[in-house]
Amino acid sequence: MLNSPLTRAIRQSLFASSLVTTALFANTAYAQDSAPKSGDTDTLDRIVVTGSKIKRTDLETSQPVFTMSREDIQAQGLTSVGDVIQNLTAQGSSLNTTYNNGGTGETTVSLRNLGSNRTLVLVNGKRWVGGTGGLSSRVDLNTIPTAAVERIEVLKDGASSIYGSDAIAGVVNVILRNNYEGAEANAYIGQFQQGDGKRQSYDFTVGSSSDRWSSMLGVGYVKEDAVGAGDRRISAVPKFGATPGFGGSSTSPDGKFCINDPVTFTCSQPDGQAGSFTPTGTGTFRRNLGTADNYNFAPDNFLITPQERISLFSNATLDITPNLRFKALGTYNERRSSLLLASNPIVLGVPNGDDTVISAQSIYNPYGQDITSIQRRPTESGGRLFAANVGTTAFDLGFEGSLTFGEKTFDWDAGYVYGRSLENDVTTGLFQISHLQNALGPSFRDASGKPLCGTPGNVIEGCVPIDFLSGAGTITPEMLNYVSFTAHDQFEYKLKNYYASIGGELFDLPGGPFAFSLGLEHRTESGFDSPDALINAGDTTGSARTATKGGFSVDEGYLELAIPVLKDMSFAKVLDFSLATRYSDYSNFGNTTNSKFGFRWKPIDDLLIRGSYSEGFRAPSVAELFTGQAENFPQITDPCATTVQGQDNDNVPAACAGVPVYDQANSQIKTTVGGNPDLKPESSTSKTFGFVYSPSFLPGLDLSLDWWKIDIKTAILTLPEQTILDGCYRSGVLSDCALISRDPSGAISNIIAIPQNIGTYSSEGYDLTVGYHLPEQAWGKLSVVWDTSYLANVQQDLNGDGVVSQDPVSGEGGNQVGKYLGRGANNWRIRSNVQARWERGNLGATWLVRYFSAQDEPCASIAKAQLALLCSDQNRFTNLDGDDPGTAPDGPTARPQNRLSATIYNDLSFYVKMPWNARVTLGVNNAFGEDPPRSAISFANSFDPAYEIPGRFYYMQYTQKF
Numbered sequence: 001m002l003n004s005p006l007t008r009a010i011r012q013s014l015f016a017s018s019l020v021t022t023a024l025f026a027n028t029a030y031a032q033d034s035a036p037k038s039g040d041t042d043t044l045d046r047i048v049v050t051g052s053k054i055k056r057t058d059l060e061t062s063q064p065v066f067t068m069s070r071e072d073i074q075a076q077g078l079t080s081v082g083d084v085i086q087n088l089t090a091q092g093s094s095l096n097t098t099y100n101n102g103g104t105g106e107t108t109v110s111l112r113n114l115g116s117n118r119t120l121v122l123v124n125g126k127r128w129v130g131g132t133g134g135l136s137s138r139v140d141l142n143t144i145p146t147a148a149v150e151r152i153e154v155l156k157d158g159a160s161s162i163y164g165s166d167a168i169a170g171v172v173n174v175i176l177r178n179n180y181e182g183a184e185a186n187a188y189i190g191q192f193q194q195g196d197g198k199r200q201s202y203d204f205t206v207g208s209s210s211d212r213w214s215s216m217l218g219v220g221y222v223k224e225d226a227v228g229a230g231d232r233r234i235s236a237v238p239k240f241g242a243t244p245g246f247g248g249s250s251t252s253p254d255g256k257f258c259i260n261d262p263v264t265f266t267c268s269q270p271d272g273q274a275g276s277f278t279p280t281g282t283g284t285f286r287r288n289l290g291t292a293d294n295y296n297f298a299p300d301n302f303l304i305t306p307q308e309r310i311s312l313f314s315n316a317t318l319d320i321t322p323n324l325r326f327k328a329l330g331t332y333n334e335r336r337s338s339l340l341l342a343s344n345p346i347v348l349g350v351p352n353g354d355d356t357v358i359s360a361q362s363i364y365n366p367y368g369q370d371i372t373s374i375q376r377r378p379t380e381s382g383g384r385l386f387a388a389n390v391g392t393t394a395f396d397l398g399f400e401g402s403l404t405f406g407e408k409t410f411d412w413d414a415g416y417v418y419g420r421s422l423e424n425d426v427t428t429g430l431f432q433i434s435h436l437q438n439a440l441g442p443s444f445r446d447a448s449g450k451p452l453c454g455t456p457g458n459v460i461e462g463c464v465p466i467d468f469l470s471g472a473g474t475i476t477p478e479m480l481n482y483v484s485f486t487a488h489d490q491f492e493y494k495l496k497n498y499y500a501s502i503g504g505e506l507f508d509l510p511g512g513p514f515a516f517s518l519g520l521e522h523r524t525e526s527g528f529d530s531p532d533a534l535i536n537a538g539d540t541t542g543s544a545r546t547a548t549k550g551g552f553s554v555d556e557g558y559l560e561l562a563i564p565v566l567k568d569m570s571f572a573k574v575l576d577f578s579l580a581t582r583y584s585d586y587s588n589f590g591n592t593t594n595s596k597f598g599f600r601w602k603p604i605d606d607l608l609i610r611g612s613y614s615e616g617f618r619a620p621s622v623a624e625l626f627t628g629q630a631e632n633f634p635q636i637t638d639p640c641a642t643t644v645q646g647q648d649n650d651n652v653p654a655a656c657a658g659v660p661v662y663d664q665a666n667s668q669i670k671t672t673v674g675g676n677p678d679l680k681p682e683s684s685t686s687k688t689f690g691f692v693y694s695p696s697f698l699p700g701l702d703l704s705l706d707w708w709k710i711d712i713k714t715a716i717l718t719l720p721e722q723t724i725l726d727g728c729y730r731s732g733v734l735s736d737c738a739l740i741s742r743d744p745s746g747a748i749s750n751i752i753a754i755p756q757n758i759g760t761y762s763s764e765g766y767d768l769t770v771g772y773h774l775p776e777q778a779w780g781k782l783s784v785v786w787d788t789s790y791l792a793n794v795q796q797d798l799n800g801d802g803v804v805s806q807d808p809v810s811g812e813g814g815n816q817v818g819k820y821l822g823r824g825a826n827n828w829r830i831r832s833n834v835q836a837r838w839e840r841g842n843l844g845a846t847w848l849v850r851y852f853s854a855q856d857e858p859c860a861s862i863a864k865a866q867l868a869l870l871c872s873d874q875n876r877f878t879n880l881d882g883d884d885p886g887t888a889p890d891g892p893t894a895r896p897q898n899r900l901s902a903t904i905y906n907d908l909s910f911y912v913k914m915p916w917n918a919r920v921t922l923g924v925n926n927a928f929g930e931d932p933p934r935s936a937i938s939f940a941n942s943f944d945p946a947y948e949i950p951g952r953f954y955y956m957q958y959t960q961k962f
Contacts, residue, residue: 543632908923
């Protein structure tokens with residue numbers, strides 16, 4: 001990792017930090033002796049709580065906020081801030097290192113399972129730069145230095161009136177360390193019980209401060225090794241528990257070919273027999289056996305993707321005068337990660353809608369006929385390796401102070417936040433279509449026996465003929481060098497934010513001072529995706545895409561008011577209201593105004609009742625607006641196919657009457673995705689109501705219960721390709737039919753999927769947090785925190801027709817709670833964490849229990865022959881003696897389902913403090929070896945990435961303070 005660009009970046013960061021530190025020391029000599037110390041004034045006593053811009057002494061607001069301390073974070077034994085945040089009970093499903101196929105190397109957060117782009121991530125209360133993987137404000141949490149984190153605050157409510165776009169589902173605010181004195185070094189190492197997935201982490205932090213200044217610098221290094229999908233039984237096959245071959249790829253190393261009649265498009269073998277064939281070498285062939293010939297691609301993938309991260313962190317403040325402070329924060333993070341997929345499936349000719357053939361005149365075609373349908377997986381290439389190098393730079397420079405008008409003092413701050421993520425990707429194992437067409441075309445041998453492309457009178461220079469028809473292992477390195485290429489892609493996302501605010505107390509009310517915060521912001525966000533030239537031109541067998549570049553700017557102003565009405569009265573120990581509104585004017589779509597109302601009422605000292613109503617919005621991202629066209633190959637079941645991978649389709653809708661009879665041999669269908677510059681923002685409303693109870697008769701107990709409800713309108717949605725197909729043929733949605741193209745054989749040649757403002761979401765639930773700190777006893781101190789999210793209702797309208805959507809696979813609509821609808825679509829009714837911590841003298845231990853409630857998944861898309869193997873909840877099987885239960889609402893109402901059982905993980909750690917100011921921690925995560933619940937419909941690995949991979953994880957951490 002220590003290449004010259006990174007080395008230069010480290011030198012520059014260290015140099016910048018040394019200049020700041022030097023400046024702080026130099027200015028100290030001229031500082032006034034009467035400078036305030038931290039805590040000497042009301043200004044420094046009051047703090048800003050996540051969800052508000054007003055400084056206050058009371059930490060309980062009208063909105064629920066969950067806080068994790070540095071000790072809570074360290075007790076989890078994890079090397080990534082992202083992994084810690086994904087353990088939150090309010091977290092749904094989002095990208096992490098278990099996403100290989102479809103992953104980016106990023107780790108994100110999706111509160112309420114409403115999507116990572118609807119959860120705002122802040123660092124020290126300021127918006128953090130988005131990740132390059134999505135060209136959006138979606139934050140890669142791995143860009144936040146783990147060693148620099150002091151605590152994490154999670155606002156479980158909408159907050160667009162306070163922070164602007166994206167704060168629909170909630171806000172995650174990562175607070176970094178400040179005013180640190182001394183030095184600290186940490187070393188961490190761990191691995192799974194199977195001996196793989198090793199993780200290492202090393203960091204060093206040093207800081208110093210005085211009455212007038214503070215300065216600190218940290219550096220960290222993390223390395224997380226890969227785990228192969230073939231190294232766990234559940235992920236070593238495409239569908240764990242199914243018969244061999246089911247779920248595998250019809251594009252195998254030996255190949256699958258046929259000769260298509262130009263008029264009827266019927267598929268035949270070289271001897272004229274119907275059906276596709278597979279070569280057996282030396283000019284012979286056999287009939288392809290369908291599912292039995294499918295390729296097991298699973299072991300060629302990562303289960304956990306590897307990455308290395310190096311980070312630098314500096315934070316400094318200087319009190320220039322008693323009323324003026326300069327602050328400077330800077331971070332640099334570099335991530336090197338990779339994804340590994342099985343060798344690129346080459347699907348050309350009739351199945352792909354093009355005219356590529358293996359020429360009858362090819363020296364490697366023993367059949368003397370053009371092969372018009374080509375499927376071959378060149379495993380000789382070693383697979384597709386996607387290597388990413390992402391550098392993220394961020395800093396926050398500003399001033400803060402106080403102004404006095406009359407007898408009133410007002411706090412102000414102004415500054416500039418800059419963030420930039422630059423990603424360079426190198427991908428190997430891709431193939432160039434034009435070179436494949438040359439290499440599969442006519443060829444001959446010269447007088448020396450050297451194979452050449454073309455004809456003796458028209459030689460294609462540099463071309464090497466390729467052998468697709470002699471079975472696996474026959475593609476030589478020379479052949480690969482001509483038809484393959486290494487792709488070089490570059491991405492960038494940039495954030496610039498200028499801000500200024502002023503706030504304070506205006507006058508007194510019966511409940512206390514009437515306070516306000518007023519602010520202005522100007523922000524620009526921009527990004528680009530510069531794909532490799534061959535990918536941009538579409539000359540690749542992989543996913544093609546065109547270049548993307550764009551951005552937008554926004555001017556915003558906000559006003560927040562704190563209105564204390566009553567205080568210290570009977571049945572009104574506290575009664576106050578909060579109001580906020582924000583006006584946002586975007587360069588691309590216009591303006592929007594969002595407001596919020598909240599209240600707090602303490603009828604007695606022990607009980608706080610609170611509630612809020614807030615409006616929210618999410619502006620369309622750079623990717624959603626400006627993405628160029630790209631190709632994708634998702635797994636899709638065509639409802640009009642007569643047979644699907646050799647299995648009869650007994651539930652062809654009547655709307656398919658005009659589609660020719662055909663067999664869908666390949667489940668991966670070409671689709672086209674892209675941006676939509678006409679998008680408008682999403683809008684939302686959020687409501688909360690709850691209470692906080694701290695009984696005086698039981699000191700140390702705190703209990704909070706909050707109801708919440710989020711409604712999203714004009715949601716930006718890209719309809720899933722399966723939804724488009726079922727909407728057209730099973731529900732009669734004409735707008736969906738217009739997005740589908742077929743070739744003359746009846747096979748789908750393309751589906752257009754672009755984002756639109758058409759969806760609505762509604763999600764409702766309860767949050768319960770109970771904390772109990774027992775009084776210290778002779779046996780030590782014990783504290784317990786129980787945090788639970790209960791999901792009561794989830795409904796969605798995916799096509800904007802005003803009707804709650806039925807799931808196209810299960811045929812069920814309405815409330816989706818407790819239903820698993822595919823990778824990333826978890827709807828646990830309950831997620832719950834219980835953390836118990838014991839301390840006595842130099843010893844301590846932590847026990848964290850993480851609970852995921854059971855889910856049901858629809859199995860209607862599973863072939864009937866596999867139902868008994870993959871869908872184990874037998875009492876849910878009905879109507880299986882007759883027709884297939886179907887795959888959409890027009891099928892029978894009784895449908896098979898599978899139960900994903902409830903899952904409990906236990907994480908244990910124990911530490912001992914050493915006499916030399918050190919601490920040693922030993923821990924094991926997933927201590928009881930809980931396996932993830934098996935899924936029949938999850939896209940990869942037969943389980944969802946939100947669950948842990950199989951195996952206990954052991955680790956040790958050493959902390960040395962100086």
